[in-house]
Each structure stands twice: as structure tokens, then as C-alpha cells.
Amino acid sequence: MPNTPMTIKVPGKLMIAGEFAVLEPHHHLVVMAVDRFVYASIQKSDTNSLTLQDFQLEDLTWEYKNSEVKISSNDRRTHFVGDAMTTAVTYLKENSITPDPFALSIKSELDDASGVKYGLGSSAAVVTSVIAAILKKYLPDSPDPTLVFKLAAIAHVKTQRNGSGADVAASSYGGFINYSSFQAEWLLKEYENTTNLIELVRKEWSYFSAEKVKLPENIYVCIGWTGKPASTKKLVNEILQLKKDNPAPFRQFLTISEQAVRNVLQGMKEANTSLMMEGMKQNRAALAQIGEAANVAIETPLLTQLCDLAEEYGGAGKPSGAGGGDCGIAFMPSKEKAYELERAWEKVGIKPLILQPNEQGALEEA
Numbered sequence: 192m193p194n195t196p197m198t199i200k201v202p203g204k205l206m207i208a209g210e211f212a213v214l215e216p217h218h219h220l221v222v223m224a225v226d227r228f229v230y231a232s233i234q235k236s237d238t239n240s241l242t243l244q245d246f247q248l249e250d251l252t253w254e255y256k257n258s259e260v261k262i263s264s265n266d267r268r269t270h271f272v273g274d275a276m277t278t279a280v281t282y283l284k285e286n287s288i289t290p291d292p293f294a295l296s297i298k299s300e301l302d303d304a305s306g307v308k309y310g311l312g313s314s315a316a317v318v319t320s321v322i323a324a325i326l327k328k329y330l331p332d333s334p335d336p337t338l339v340f341k342l343a344a345i346a347h348v349k350t351q352r353n354g355s356g357a358d359v360a361a362s363s364y365g366g367f368i369n370y371s372s373f374q375a376e377w378l379l380k381e382y383e384n385t386t387n388l389i390e391l392v393r394k395e396w397s398y399f400s401a402e403k404v405k406l407p408e409n410i411y412v413c414i415g416w417t418g419k420p421a422s423t424k425k426l427v428n429e430i431l432q433l434k435k436d437n438p439a440p441f442r443q444f445l446t447i448s449e450q451a452v453r454n455v456l457q458g459m460k461e462a463n464t465s466l467m468m469e470g471m472k473q474n475r476a477a478l479a480q481i482g483e484a485a486n487v488a489i490e491t492p493l494l495t496q497l498c499d500l501a502e503e504y505g506g507a508g509k510p511s512g513a514g515g516g517d518c519g520i521a522f523m524p525s526k527e528k529a530y531e532l533e534r535a536w537e538k539v540g541i542k543p544l545i546l547q548p549n550e551q552g553a554l555e556e557a
């Protein structure tokens with residue numbers, strides 16, 4: 192049999208509504224998978240090898256020892272991939288499968304080739320691609336997206352220690368997802384206290400939910416990049432500090448965010464575009480208000496222009512993700528208005544990104 196590589200493609204993400212609030216139990220966020228991908232190729236090989244093409248780390252070797260994948264590199268950028276490989280190989284071993292030596296190669300198109308970062312969820316998509324590729328190659332029954340999601344969430348949280356996991360959900364399931372987080376602290380504790388991964392993935396993750404939802408056909412998505420990458424970690428820490436120091440505005444933020452996300456979701460379900468846009472505007476206002484209370488610019492001046500222009504052309508826009516730069520997202524009522532908005536964005540220095548929602552999740556072959 193020819194030893195051809197199997198390549199799978201895993202989508203990146205953009206947050207739509209519910210940022211920060213999703214870090215609290217039972218609060219929902221809407222996330223969208225986009226049609227830019229991380230590719231993972233896996234192939235039987237004489238030795239275990241790993242290539243991270245984007246970092247010019249080629250033909251690294253690795254071994255599975257003491258329940259851990261050890262990669263022959265001190266480069267810290269291998270950590271997410273290493274933890275994902277450990278998680279996938281350990282899960283196979285628990286299922287009495289010992290994989291033959293394999294070569295794994297990762298390539299991402301989420302960041303620009305020149306190194307520009309758009310904030311499309313690289314680490315989550317990379318981790319999900321490693322889990323999906325290894326499971327798809329070695330599990331006799333093809334794995335389901337929730338298994339991929341849970342293993343990828345475990346690996347991602349092990350490395351990152353925090354985050355809602357909405358990025359992992361978009362990469363695993365594809366499409367638009369109404370998501371509530373497993374809660375990183377809960378998962379880390381369960382991971383410490385559970386004897387094996389089979390048990391942990393079978394267990395009920397009671398905070399977690401992921402439901403696919405549809406975008407009404409008469410809505411057009413525009414994505415604008417502000418040219419300034421932002422640190423999600425720093426912004427999250429600042430908002431969590433506000434929650435500790437001054438809980439009242441944080442509680443008020445949660446209430447408004449929840450109402451906003453409910454409107455976005457109901458608008459999507461009923462194809463009620465004005466309700467959807469109302470929800471986006473409410474969420475924009477809630478994010479701006481919590482940013483002001485914490486004295487951090489979630490809505491930067493360019494994001495303000497991005498959102499105001501979206502409203503001027505008959506739509507609604509908001510920062511996507513933690514804000515402070517990166518991307519904003521707008522929903523527009525027609526193709527023509529979407530086109531006009533993108534031209535108006537360009538005039539003020541916002542780069543429209545040619546991205547569309549991507550229905551497929553992690554298990555699709557390239």
C-alpha cells in the first residue's frame with residue numbers, strides 16, 4: 192500500500208458576541224469558524240518526526256516516554272503541539288492502540304506569511320489539528336467532533352492554563368456555535384484528579400455546551416483588521432482584576448452581555464436581522480463600558496470607526512474577541528452595503544479581510 196500522507200484542515204475562528212462574559216459559568220458566546228486553516232499532515236515513517244513549517248523547525252524527532260511526548264527541541268513554541276501529541280497518543284494507548292512511528296507536519300495560514308497576526312486562534316487550531324490528525328489516522332472508528340473537542344480542550348488548557356475554549360470549539364465543530372465554557376479551572380482540577388483520559392472525556396462536562404446555529408441568509412459578514420495585534424491575556428487579566436476590585440460594574444456587564452447574546456441568538460434563529468443587529472450593538476456598548484470601568488481600551492479609536500461606519504451603512508459592528516486592536520466584525524443587510532462598508536473601512540485604514548464562515552470542523556481532509 193502506498194504511504195501517502197493524510198492531510199486534514201482545521202478552521203480558525205472569530206468571536207461574534209459574548210466575550211469576557213463567557214469566562215463566567217453558564218454565560219454564552221457565539222463564535223464562528225472561518226475559511227482559513229491550519230493543515231496537519233500525518234504519515235507512517237521509519238522514525239517519529241515533527242515539522243513545524245511556520246517556525247522553520249524541520250524534522251525534529253520525538254519519543255513517547257513516561258506518558259509524555261518529548262520533542263527534541265528547546266523551542267518554547269513546540270509546547271502546544273507537544274501537549275496535544277501527548278494527549279492524543281495517551282488516549283490511543285488507553286484504548287490499547289500503539290501507533291507505528293509517524294511523521295507529523297503542521298502548516299498554518301491563519302497568520303500572514305509576512306508574520307502579521309490577525310488573531311484567528313492559531314494555538315487552538317494547531318492543537319485541534321494535531322488531535323484530529325492522530326485520532327483520524329489511528330482510531331478504527333472515525334472520531335466524532337466532541338471527542339476531538341474534549342481532547343483538544345484538555346491539551347490547550349494544560350498548556351495555556353486559562354481561556355474559554357470557544358476557539359477550540361470553532362476549530363472542532365466548524366460553523367457558528369452557541370457556546371458555554373467548561374471553565375478552565377474546573378477542567379484543570381478534573382485533569383489532576385482523574386486517572387485517565389477515557390474517563391475524563393466520558394464524564395459529563397456540566398458547564399460546557401456547544402450548539403450549532405445558522406446565520407440568516409440575508410446577513411453579510413464583514414471582517415476588518417485594525418492593523419494592531421492585541422494581547423488577549425493582558426486584557427483578560429485587567430477585566431478579571433476589575434471583577435475582583437469592583438464587582439458591581441462587572442455584574443452589570445454580565446447582565447447586559449447576556450441579554451445582548453440572547454438577542455443575537457434569537458435573531459439568528461428567527462432570521463430577524465434587526466434583533467440580531469440590536470444584540471450586536473448592545474454587546475458593543477457593554478464591552479465599551481466594562482473597558483472604561485477597567486480603564487482599558489477594548490474599543491480602540493479605530494474599532495470605534497469600524498463600528499460607527501457599520502452603523503452608518505445600515506448594519507452593526509463590534510470588536511471581535513478581547514478587543515484592544517485585532518479585528519472587528521460587522522453584520523450587513525445586503526451585499527452592496529457590505530461592499531460599500533469595506534471601501535469606507537479602507538479609506539480610514541482598516542483592512543477588510545476576505546474571510547467567510549466555514550461550515551466544516553476539524554475532521555475534514557484537505
Ligand SMILES: Nc1ncnc2c1ncn2[C@@H]1O[C@H](COP(=O)(O)OP(=O)(O)OP(=O)(O)O)[C@@H](O)[C@H]1O
Pocket residue numbers: 243244245246267268269270271272297298299301308309310311312313314315317
Ligand atoms: N503555526 C504554528 N505551528 C505550531 N504552533 C503554533 C503555530 N501558531 C501558533 N502556535 C502555538 O501557539 C502559541 C501561541 O501563538 P499565537 O500567539 O500566534 O496564538 P494565539 O495565542 O492562539 O493567538 P491568535 O488568536 O492571535 O492567533 C505559539 O507560541 C505556538 O506554541
Ligand SMILES: C[C@@](O)(CCOP(=O)(O)O)CC(=O)O
Pocket residue numbers: 205206209210211212213214310353354355356357423427511512513514
Ligand atoms: C475575552 C475572551 O472571551 C475572548 C478572546 O478572544 P480573542 O482570542 O481575543 O479573539 C477570552 C476567551 O474566551 O477565552
